[in-house]
Amino acid sequence: MTEQDEAIRTAILTVDDDPGVSRAVARDLRRRYGERHRIVRAESASAALEALRQMKLRGDLVAVILADYRMPELNGIEFLERAMDIYPGARRVLLTAYADTGAAIDAINVVDLDYYLLKPWDPPEEKLYPVVDAMIDAWLTSDHRPVPETKVIGHHWSARSSEVREFLARNQVPYRWYASDEPEGLRLLEAAGADGHSLPVVITPDGEPLIEPTDAELAAKVGLATTPSKDFYDLVVIGGGPAGLGAAVYGASEGLRTVLVERLATGGQAGQSSRIENYLGFPDGVSGAQLTDRARRQATKFGAEVLTTRNVVGLEICGSARRVTFDDGTSIDAHTVILATGVSYRRLDAPGIEEMTGRGVYYGSALTEASACLGQDIYVVGGANSAGQAAVYLARHAKSVTILVRGPSLEKSMSYYLIKQIDDIPNITVRTCTEVISAEGDDHLERLTLRNTADGSIETVPAQMLFLFIGAAPLCDWLDGVVERDGNGFVIAGPDLGVERPRGWDLDRMPYHLETSVPGVFVAGDARSESAKRVASAVGEGALAVMLVHRYLEKR
Numbered sequence: 001m002t003e004q005d006e007a008i009r010t011a012i013l014t015v016d017d018d019p020g021v022s023r024a025v026a027r028d029l030r031r032r033y034g035e036r037h038r039i040v041r042a043e044s045a046s047a048a049l050e051a052l053r054q055m056k057l058r059g060d061l062v063a064v065i066l067a068d069y070r071m072p073e074l075n076g077i078e079f080l081e082r083a084m085d086i087y088p089g090a091r092r093v094l095l096t097a098y099a100d101t102g103a104a105i106d107a108i109n110v111v112d113l114d115y116y117l118l119k120p121w122d123p124p125e126e127k128l129y130p131v132v133d134a135m136i137d138a139w140l141t142s143d144h145r146p147v148p149e150t151k152v153i154g155h156h157w158s159a160r161s162s163e164v165r166e167f168l169a170r171n172q173v174p175y176r177w178y179a180s181d182e183p184e185g186l187r188l189l190e191a192a193g194a195d196g197h198s199l200p201v202v203i204t205p206d207g208e209p210l211i212e213p214t215d216a217e218l219a220a221k222v223g224l225a226t227t228p229s230k231d232f233y234d235l236v237v238i239g240g241g242p243a244g245l246g247a248a249v250y251g252a253s254e255g256l257r258t259v260l261v262e263r264l265a266t267g268g269q270a271g272q273s274s275r276i277e278n279y280l281g282f283p284d285g286v287s288g289a290q291l292t293d294r295a296r297r298q299a300t301k302f303g304a305e306v307l308t309t310r311n312v313v314g315l316e317i318c319g320s321a322r323r324v325t326f327d328d329g330t331s332i333d334a335h336t337v338i339l340a341t342g343v344s345y346r347r348l349d350a351p352g353i354e355e356m357t358g359r360g361v362y363y364g365s366a367l368t369e370a371s372a373c374l375g376q377d378i379y380v381v382g383g384a385n386s387a388g389q390a391a392v393y394l395a396r397h398a399k400s401v402t403i404l405v406r407g408p409s410l411e412k413s414m415s416y417y418l419i420k421q422i423d424d425i426p427n428i429t430v431r432t433c434t435e436v437i438s439a440e441g442d443d444h445l446e447r448l449t450l451r452n453t454a455d456g457s458i459e460t461v462p463a464q465m466l467f468l469f470i471g472a473a474p475l476c477d478w479l480d481g482v483v484e485r486d487g488n489g490f491v492i493a494g495p496d497l498g499v500e501r502p503r504g505w506d507l508d509r510m511p512y513h514l515e516t517s518v519p520g521v522f523v524a525g526d527a528r529s530e531s532a533k534r535v536a537s538a539v540g541e542g543a544l545a546v547m548l549v550h551r552y553l554e555k556r
């Protein structure tokens, strides 16, 4: 926000139950301050409090509040006390008649009044403006950071609060976080009319409070597209990771009517990677969020529609059309489909892990929780690059990071460059032959029980945070009976389908390279059986799949 914008949104509020006086104060204020400040006038304490709550939700700034002393429902002192709960930094001025000077003097102690002003204030140049000028100067030198963006008020150990932060971060929606038990968090909850039991509360940039919103509600309110604009496309891409984004960029840029459908947030696994060091063209590495955000913008620039928070649960063959069904029962049709659904983290099956997920136990969400690691002793489970990258990243914030690996060393599963980096970071320790057998705590993680797989010994360690990177599985059960998959659930394509024509295949050619057992349905990236599980190969397969889509469309 520029200084000018800030001044425009900065308000001076005046409240007086006598409409004539109220108008006169507002008129005089407007004459002198109207160009740089918004003058807000109310004729009752409750209307003024409501106006302050609305401004708080919108993230507006209030520099000065002038309140009449004698008002029927709340007197000026009681009103200012309540107003302080909402805008503690605003300067407070009481307007009093001469007879009430005693009360005004008492108020200096009760509500930390900045000034009392005797009525009438004529001429304002002598009696009103010097006071208000001084109040504005005092306010300008105090801490009054504007907060025009999305605000999230939640509890640190609430699983849903953590999910909402992750969702906003992964969709590149800037937000500010407030703990529900801290003063500003409490003020925002009060302004939103929330009781603090249902958390998180999200306040949109235009001031609308959302209590425990679903991902779909959030997406709609923060401006992410969730509804398709057409009911027929040339290409539906399912999954918004590197493979899906690659397919959307090439599909749309080559003139196909393309829609990309993503269950959660674009970026996929790569979006959770703190630093990708081996992607071509980025010698200094690049954060996964940065890379995939650029890809999403590139896809939309070329005209691809990108829908978020839409979970695909069905694929049907309807003659020459391919029908994709969402979990709310709606569907879209297309000539072709690219499956780019990647893989999802495997869950750790140990007592306490499920209950503590989001309350100290996290699957991969290292980036959004990093600041919470400050000064803590934390644990990372996993021996692959994803665990190594997370450990390196978290070590910048945490007091210590312990990597727990089941096997006897990292050499087999992690890239050499990462092992070297880890060796050089003093607050990272690697514990090999170790597995987590349980997690305990009251409302959040407090202890982990570990077992040494070599000698069977058991140890309980204090721990506030555990990050799990224990491999991944494709989540494609909804494709059962539609396309052929391997024993682990990955989608089989092209030559891997074998030398015989797939069952039900009615064309006189064999499936193209990335084509599944259904003509016109392709697979790209990690969801494909025998894929390389790398960002570059996923992007490349997305592009290649589009080339094969063109071939399919030409030769139908």
Ligand SMILES: Cc1cc2nc3c(=O)[nH]c(=O)nc-3n(C[C@H](O)[C@H](O)[C@H](O)COP(=O)(O)OP(=O)(O)OC[C@H]3O[C@@H](n4cnc5c(N)ncnc54)[C@H](O)[C@@H]3O)c2cc1C
Residues within 6 Å of the ligand: 238, 239, 240, 241, 242, 243, 244, 261, 262, 263, 264, 265, 266, 267, 268, 269, 270, 271, 272, 273, 274, 275, 276, 277, 278, 279, 310, 311, 312, 313, 340, 341, 342, 343, 344, 364, 385, 386, 387, 389, 475, 524, 525, 526, 527, 532, 533, 534, 535, 536, 538
């Ligand atoms: C922490 C971490 C670090 C990594 N670091 C590197 C690295 O340094 N270098 C490297 O080359 N690789 C790295 N990888 C691997 C790399 O990120 C993956 O190989 C790549 O993201 C695979 O891309 P994809 O598009 O095939 O699948 P994914 O990235 O898994 O994306 C699939 C997307 O599909 C969505 N989806 C799934 N099912 C549905 C559905 N039914 N409906 C709608 N949407 C759905 C998912 O929500 C997801 O967004 C890392 C992975 C992780 C987790």
